[in-house]
Amino acid sequence: MPLLLLKDLPRYECLLEAAREFPDLDPSAAEAFLHLLRASDEAYGINARNMAAHGISAGRFSVLMLLWRGDQVRSKAPAGTMQCDCGPRTPASLADACGVTRATMTGLIDTLERDGFVKREPDPADRRMMSVHLTPKAEAFLRDYMPGHFKIISSIMSALTEPERKTLVRLLVKVQQQAATLAGTPQAVPN
Amino acid sequence: MPLLLLKDLPRYECLLEAAREFPDLDPSAAEAFLHLLRASDEAYGINARNMAAHGISAGRFSVLMLLWRGDQVRSKAPAGTMQCDCGPRTPASLADACGVTRATMTGLIDTLERDGFVKREPDPADRRMMSVHLTPKAEAFLRDYMPGHFKIISSIMSALTEPERKTLVRLLVKVQQQAATLAGTPQAVPN
DNA sequence: AGCTTATAGTTAGGTAGCTAACTAGTATTG
DNA sequence: CAATACTAGTTAGCTACCTAACTATAAGCT
Numbered sequence: 001m002p003l004l005l006l007k008d009l010p011r012y013e014c015l016l017e018a019a020r021e022f023p024d025l026d027p028s029a030a031e032a033f034l035h036l037l038r039a040s041d042e043a044y045g046i047n048a049r050n051m052a053a054h055g056i057s058a059g060r061f062s063v064l065m066l067l068w069r070g071d072q073v074r075s076k077a078p079a080g081t082m083q084c085d086c087g088p089r090t091p092a093s094l095a096d097a098c099g100v101t102r103a104t105m106t107g108l109i110d111t112l113e114r115d116g117f118v119k120r121e122p123d124p125a126d127r128r129m130m131s132v133h134l135t136p137k138a139e140a141f142l143r144d145y146m147p148g149h150f151k152i153i154s155s156i157m158s159a160l161t162e163p164e165r166k167t168l169v170r171l172l173v174k175v176q177q178q179a180a181t182l183a184g185t186p187q188a189v190p191n
Numbered sequence: 192m193p194l195l196l197l198k199d200l201p202r203y204e205c206l207l208e209a210a211r212e213f214p215d216l217d218p219s220a221a222e223a224f225l226h227l228l229r230a231s232d233e234a235y236g237i238n239a240r241n242m243a244a245h246g247i248s249a250g251r252f253s254v255l256m257l258l259w260r261g262d263q264v265r266s267k268a269p270a271g272t273m274q275c276d277c278g279p280r281t282p283a284s285l286a287d288a289c290g291v292t293r294a295t296m297t298g299l300i301d302t303l304e305r306d307g308f309v310k311r312e313p314d315p316a317d318r319r320m321m322s323v324h325l326t327p328k329a330e331a332f333l334r335d336y337m338p339g340h341f342k343i344i345s346s347i348m349s350a351l352t353e354p355e356r357k358t359l360v361r362l363l364v365k366v367q368q369q370a371a372t373l374a375g376t377p378q379a380v381p382n
Numbered sequence: 383a384g385c386t387t388a389t390a391g392t393t394a395g396g397t398a399g400c401t402a403a404c405t406a407g408t409a410t411t412g
Numbered sequence: 413c414a415a416t417a418c419t420a421g422t423t424a425g426c427t428a429c430c431t432a433a434c435t436a437t438a439a440g441c442t
Contacts, residue, residue: 022337022338022341023338024337024338024339024341024342024345025337025341025345026341026344026345026348028348028353028356028357029344029345029347029348029349029356030341030344030345030348031356031360032348032351032356032359032360032363033234033344033347033348035359035360035363035364035367036227036230036231036234036359036363037231037234037235038363038367039227039231039363039364039366039367039370040227040228040230040231040232041231042366042367042370042371042374043224043227043228043366043367043370044228045370045374046370046373046374049374057397057398058398059397059398059399060398090420090421091420091421091422092419092420092421100398100399100400101399101400101401102420102421102422103399103400103401103402103421103422103423103424104398104399104400105421106421106422106423107397107398107399108398110422111397111398123420126407126408126419126420127406127407127408128406128407128408128419128420128421129407129419129420129421130420130421146213146215146216147213147214147215148215150213150215150216150217150221151215152373153217153220153221153224154215154216154217154220154221155369155373156220156224156366156369156370156373157217157219157220157221157223157224157366157369158220158369159365159366159368159369160223160362160365160366162219164362164365165219165220165222165223166219167358167362168223168226168227168359168362168363168366169222169223169226171351171355171358171359171362172223172226172227172229172230172359173226173230174350174351174355175230175233175234175347175348175350175351175359176226176229176230176233176234177350178346178347178348178349178350179230179233179234179236179237179347180233182237182343182346182347183233183236183237183240248427248428249428250427250428250429251428281390281391282390282391282392283389283390283391291428291429291430292429292430292431293390293391293392294391294392294393294394294429294430294431294432295428295429295430296391297391297392297393298427298428298429299428301392302427302428314390317389317390317437317438318390318436318437318438319389319390319391319436319437319438320389320390320391320437321390321391383442384441384442385440385441385442386439386440386441386442387438387439387440387441388437388438388439388440389436389437389438389439390435390436390437390438391434391435391436391437392433392434392435392436393432393433393434393435394431394432394433394434395430395431395432395433396429396430396431396432397428397429397430398427398428398429398430399426399427399428399429400425400426400427400428401424401425401426402423402424402425402426403422403423403424403425404421404422404423404424405420405421405422405423406419406420406421406422407418407419407420407421408417408418408419408420409416409417409418409419410415410416410417410418411413411414411415411416411417412413412414412415412416
């Protein structure tokens with residue numbers, strides 16, 4: 001939960017007033033921006049508290065999901081068709097998929113390994129590399145955890161009807177793409 | 192920038208497929224949720240990088256804004272009408288307004304004071320209390336920083352038309368209120 | 383008054399991010 | 413084939429958040 005946010009957002013009239021002093025302030029843009037961050041923060045917080053109650057964090061959850069997805073793809077693939085890459089396994093590729101640095105991933109894997117969720121194994125081919133694997137404990141945890149996780153997300157989004165969700169996604173994609181462009185990292189079009 | 196997010200969001204078909212395994216997974220809810228966090232994260236990131244380039248963080252910015260707003264209210268108030276509270280001044284009230292703990296606020300004020308943006312002064316009436324004040328350096332900084340800040344926000348939100356912004360805000364308010372209800376802290380209706 | 387309770391601020395110790403720098407191993411190349 | 417450059421992972425040190433515990437002060441209650 002990254003609180004850059006004031007607990008009470010400024011009211012729209014205050015934005016209008018402030019815009020008199022700062023011509024660069026676009027009240028409707030600022031309003032939308034603040035509400036975006038506020039809503040996201042609130043939704044994120046619900047989830048983060050649930051994760052914390054189960055002893056994991058967002059970063060740890062991401063790693064577990066990536067490894068799990070890879071395992072599932074692997075177990076479903078027909079025998080003999082395994083030369084595809086089945087999701088990230090090394091710290092560097094996990095870091096890349098999670099959007100964190102390798103250093104951060106080292107820390108995440110450290111605590112995940114300490115808590116018995118993953119195991120590091122050296123790569124026989126390249127002695128610089130490690131391979132990270134889920135333990136049975138982690139698989140059991142995920143199988144137990146995910147239903148509640150999905151219930152929470154559904155419950156947050158129950159505020160919106162199906163068409164409202166589509167509209168929201170459409171608007172959010174626009175904002176995200178514009179932001180990605182500004183960040184100088186034009187992402188592939190999502191969905 | 193709180194990266195709980197995978198860099199590539201799962202495509203909608205993957206959500207549909209996963210929903211077969213997990214009946215609690217509502218694909219459109221998950222899609223909206225992920226896009227909300229992703230868009231917010233991207234927008235937040237633009238801003239955070241700009242702040243970092245100016246040597247401040249989101250938390251520090253919040254504190255500066257709160258103190259500044261208080262100062263402005265104070266300087267505009269007609270003489271003799273100053274018994275109102277003019278915004279938070281003590282670490283505890285700043286912490287409350289920012290939505291962080293007092294301990295966190297101590298840390299923020301520590302570094303702000305170290306960098307010459309604020310000064311702590313003991314309260315003469317209650318010797319437990321401190322009063323935090325902006326320095327002229329901070330005021331100069333804010334006057335210089337804010338126009339660029341507003342420009343960035345406008346530029347992110349330039350992806351949306353005026354009516355789209357209103358729609359986005361309306362949907363986000365619904366989500367935020369629902370989340371706040373789930374968090375057990377039903378907030379006052381914003382705006 | 384004197385004990386208890388509450389409050390303001392800080393401190394200590396934890397997690398999760400970051401950057402920068404280091405080690406060890408692999409690749410490239412003159 | 414030796415010097416160089418790159419890569420994988422880790423380490424160290426930073427910020428910002430958290431909770432829990434501590435100190436000092438103030439307030440409330442017999």
